Amino acid sequence: MAGNPQVALSFEIAAGVAGILEQSFTPSAGKVVVDTIIDEAAKTFAQKTKIPLPIVFEAVERYVKPNAEIARSRIDNLTR
Secondary structure: OOOOHHHHHHHHHHHHHHHHHHHHHOOOHHHHHHHHHHHHHHHHHHHHHOOOHHHHHHHHHHHHHHHHHHHHHHHHHHOO
């Protein structure tokens, strides 16, 4: 994916649509807040390090976001 920007863009669009659908069936303020913070941090990291954004996002999706479930759950518990 990292070598093909068109594929990366398609993936990001599909991920965005999937996220919207997921929120419509199972709303989660924690997921929105935490994932938005992580995505913005990833964009900043990519800009500062000059690592291509698709590579950074791939690593974030595989390694960072799966470990953020506790934060998501705590925010969801506060909003219920």
